[in-house]
Each structure stands twice: as C-alpha cells, then as structure tokens.
Amino acid sequence: MTRHKALSNGFAPRWLCRAVTCWLLGSSVAAAFTLEFPGPATPTAGPTLTRDSYAMPTGAWRPEGFPTQIIDGMVERAAWQVDTPGLSSLDLMQPLRAQLIAAGFEPVFECETMACGGFDFRFAIDVLPEPQMHVDLGDFRFLSAKRKVANDTEAVGLMVSRSASKGFVQITRALADAGPPLFAATNGVGENLGPLTGNSLILAAPNQPPLLPEAEAMSDQSLLMTKGAMVLKGLDFGSGAADLTEGRYESLAALAEWLKENPDKTVALVGHTDASGGLDSNLLISKRRAASVRQRLIESYGIPPAQIEAQGVGYLSPIATNQTEEGRRINRRVEAVLTSVQ
Structure with missing residues (x-):
C-alpha cells in the first residue's frame, strides 16, 4: 500500500490513502499518529503552526453562544480534499473518528449539521476559508476530542463535509502549555520580598x-x-x-x-x-x-x-x-x- 504524506502534493493511486501527521507542538513533542483517508487525499492547507488559543467546542451552538474549552499553546491547522465520489459525510467521519480513538483521544463533543447548530455553529468555530476548506451548510459533521500528553492536554477539532464529488477534512490540533517563563522585578530591595520560585520572583503577602x-x-x-x-x-x-x-x-x-x-x-x-x-x-x-x-x-x-x-x-x-x-x-x-x- 502506498503511503501518502500530509506535507506532499501528490496522492497514492489506491483506495486507501494515509495522511501522516507527525507535528511538533512547542517544546513538547505530541505523539505521532497516522490518519487514513477513504480515498486519494490532497492537502489544501497547512499544516501551519502558531502560538495561539484554540476554542475547542464542547457543545452545540445556542442563541447565547456555545460552550468551549480554551486551549492556550501551540495550534496547528491543516486541511485536505479527498476524492470520494458517492461517500457521505458520515463515511468520511467514521474512519477518522475511530483512528483518533485508537490513538488515545476521547470524544468530547460530536454532532451533525443541525444538531451542531447549523449555519451559526459553522461560522462560530475555527474553520479555514474557501477553497482551503469547503463546508456544505446542509451536510457537515464535527468532532472534538482530547487526550493527555505528559502533563499537558492535546485537543483535536475535526470537521468533515463534502461537495457533489469530493470530501473535505480540516483538523485543528492544539497542545496546551504554560508559555514562556515569567518574572517580576523591582527597582529596590525590600525586606518583604519573597523567595525565588522557579523562574519567578514572588512578592511576599504583605x-x-x-x-x-x-x-x-x-x-x-x-x-x-x-x-x-x-x-x-x-x-x-x-x-x-x-x-x-x-x-x-x-x-x-x-x-x-x-x-x-x-x-x-x-x-x-x-x-x-x-x-x-x-x-x-x-x-x-x-x-x-x-x-x-x-x-x-x-x-x-x-x-x-x-x-x-x-x-x-x-x-x-x-x-x-x-x-x-x-x-x-x-x-x-x-x-x-x-x-x-x-
């Protein structure tokens, strides 16, 4: 079976193609895993890595908004176009969901089109623009999942949709971290300065x-x-x-x-x-x-x-x-x- 890598521009001429996602998120290395698409997959965006905040949806959209968990750290986004004529959005989502679970992710929230919140949900979440990621407002599915990596949380948002002849997949992956070390400084030396804690100088309570x-x-x-x-x-x-x-x-x-x-x-x-x-x-x-x-x-x-x-x-x-x-x-x-x- 031919191997298809997420960073390559070609695709394997076989029914089952693989997108190898082995990303370095910040100073921690998130465990690598391989996602297999049900058809030839061509990258349309990324992967792009930024230090960012990812608002992982944890529930459906409501008029007052929708619940999210904010993951601050390194965020990576990538999208693919999958040559899958005749396959539904469910056919796209099911194998990807199963592979994420096998990699240790636990589903947090999943939904289909109107159960997600329809139009409002799609435009409230983190979705790459056309033509990098196409979302049919009448046919899309979404999954939030997370797992523990060392002492940090790794989150994934998976959006799938399709056009008449192709499928579209976006994966947003975030690894939480504490950020760069911070410090406090003072121009004077006082008796009430607290001890050094790690890289921080803490003021005593008084x-x-x-x-x-x-x-x-x-x-x-x-x-x-x-x-x-x-x-x-x-x-x-x-x-x-x-x-x-x-x-x-x-x-x-x-x-x-x-x-x-x-x-x-x-x-x-x-x-x-x-x-x-x-x-x-x-x-x-x-x-x-x-x-x-x-x-x-x-x-x-x-x-x-x-x-x-x-x-x-x-x-x-x-x-x-x-x-x-x-x-x-x-x-x-x-x-x-x-x-x-x-």
Missing part, C-alpha cells in the same frame, strides 16, 4: 497590593459619564480560561454600585485581547470573557440583565502596542461602555 484600590475604583466611575467608557481593572480569568475566577473585584463592585444608582443607564461590557493568534478565536475569547463578567454582575450583585450586555472585539481596538509583553498585557482587558444616549 507587599501584595489589592486588585484595585477602592479610591481608584470609585473615581473611575466618572469616566463612564465623561469619556463614555472605563477599563475594569484587576480582572483575573486564569490561565487559558474564559471564566472570571472567584473573588471580590473592586472594579466590579464599583461598577455595580454605579449601575444601581443609575438604573436608567445601560452599559456594554466589551472584551479585548492582544494580537496573538487569529481574529476568529480572539473574537470568541473576548466575548466569552465579557459574558463571564456580565454573569458575575447579575448573580453576585443583582444587576438586572437588561442593564448590561456582553460583546467582544478581539484585538481590533488596542490601547497599547502589541510589540511588547507589557503592551499585550494592557490590551487584554474588559471595558464598560456607556450605551445610554440620555
């Missing part, structure tokens, strides 16, 4: 400032009326997560107080990201983080849902340069934008 001083949080409220927007400072979403971590945030408490004092005013919570990764994934992450803040204001502070909405603009509205880590940190934020006109 020196750690509150997330946002109360006076600063209160003064920021005036920006809603004078400037029309304010940054919600000190929010923590955790590593690779879209949900706000537990704890009291003074900026949220201050905003909630202002909203209660001004029940006739409405605001939009707008999520922002840095410019790392693709626009589609950043738009999704930014909106999910804004939605998490909105949910906290509703559940913890009793703010009426009609008074606040959640939106995301990804990296399209920076307030600092994306060329430095500090600038990217500043750009990763959630803002409250006044939407009332009176």
Whole structure:
C-alpha cells in the first residue's frame, strides 16, 4: 500500500490513502499518529503552526453562544480534499473518528449539521476559508476530542463535509502549555520580598497590593459619564480560561454600585485581547470573557440583565502596542461602555 504524506502534493493511486501527521507542538513533542483517508487525499492547507488559543467546542451552538474549552499553546491547522465520489459525510467521519480513538483521544463533543447548530455553529468555530476548506451548510459533521500528553492536554477539532464529488477534512490540533517563563522585578530591595520560585520572583503577602484600590475604583466611575467608557481593572480569568475566577473585584463592585444608582443607564461590557493568534478565536475569547463578567454582575450583585450586555472585539481596538509583553498585557482587558444616549 502506498503511503501518502500530509506535507506532499501528490496522492497514492489506491483506495486507501494515509495522511501522516507527525507535528511538533512547542517544546513538547505530541505523539505521532497516522490518519487514513477513504480515498486519494490532497492537502489544501497547512499544516501551519502558531502560538495561539484554540476554542475547542464542547457543545452545540445556542442563541447565547456555545460552550468551549480554551486551549492556550501551540495550534496547528491543516486541511485536505479527498476524492470520494458517492461517500457521505458520515463515511468520511467514521474512519477518522475511530483512528483518533485508537490513538488515545476521547470524544468530547460530536454532532451533525443541525444538531451542531447549523449555519451559526459553522461560522462560530475555527474553520479555514474557501477553497482551503469547503463546508456544505446542509451536510457537515464535527468532532472534538482530547487526550493527555505528559502533563499537558492535546485537543483535536475535526470537521468533515463534502461537495457533489469530493470530501473535505480540516483538523485543528492544539497542545496546551504554560508559555514562556515569567518574572517580576523591582527597582529596590525590600525586606518583604519573597523567595525565588522557579523562574519567578514572588512578592511576599504583605507587599501584595489589592486588585484595585477602592479610591481608584470609585473615581473611575466618572469616566463612564465623561469619556463614555472605563477599563475594569484587576480582572483575573486564569490561565487559558474564559471564566472570571472567584473573588471580590473592586472594579466590579464599583461598577455595580454605579449601575444601581443609575438604573436608567445601560452599559456594554466589551472584551479585548492582544494580537496573538487569529481574529476568529480572539473574537470568541473576548466575548466569552465579557459574558463571564456580565454573569458575575447579575448573580453576585443583582444587576438586572437588561442593564448590561456582553460583546467582544478581539484585538481590533488596542490601547497599547502589541510589540511588547507589557503592551499585550494592557490590551487584554474588559471595558464598560456607556450605551445610554440620555
């Protein structure tokens, strides 16, 4: 049997072709595995490797969005066109699904066209553009799966669809990692500096400032009326997560107080990201983080849902340069934008 490699441009003239996917994701080597297609397969895109965030779908699309698990690390995308006249999308998906399971992946979510959410699902997830990846809106199938690689999570998103004469397959593969080592520095030497932990210098508890001083949080409220927007400072979403971590945030408490004092005013919570990764994934992450803040204001502070909405603009509205880590940190934020006109 002739072997067909994912990085080659030819294909084997046999019924069963193989796409060899042996990718290096970051500093870790994800275990190699071989996928066999039910027909001659020609690569149409990739594989391309970026440091990115992959929003792996974990459920069907709903009007309020759809659940995802964010995998931060190395992300690789590739697509193939498969010469399979007469085969259905199910015929494409079944053997690929079986091979992923045999390689140690466990299905997280799988669906078919309307059960996925139809049009809305297809345009909400990470799909390469035409002609690299063709998706028939009336006939596609999707599978999310993941497995453990050492101490990290490896995730795969598999989309299959077809035209009248050909099948189309996209695989998005992500390997989570902790990212580059970070450090903290100070210009002075204080008695309350904590010990070195790995590559990080940690401040001892007495020196750690509150997330946002109360006076600063209160003064920021005036920006809603004078400037029309304010940054919600000190929010923590955790590593690779879209949900706000537990704890009291003074900026949220201050905003909630202002909203209660001004029940006739409405605001939009707008999520922002840095410019790392693709626009589609950043738009999704930014909106999910804004939605998490909105949910906290509703559940913890009793703010009426009609008074606040959640939106995301990804990296399209920076307030600092994306060329430095500090600038990217500043750009990763959630803002409250006044939407009332009176």
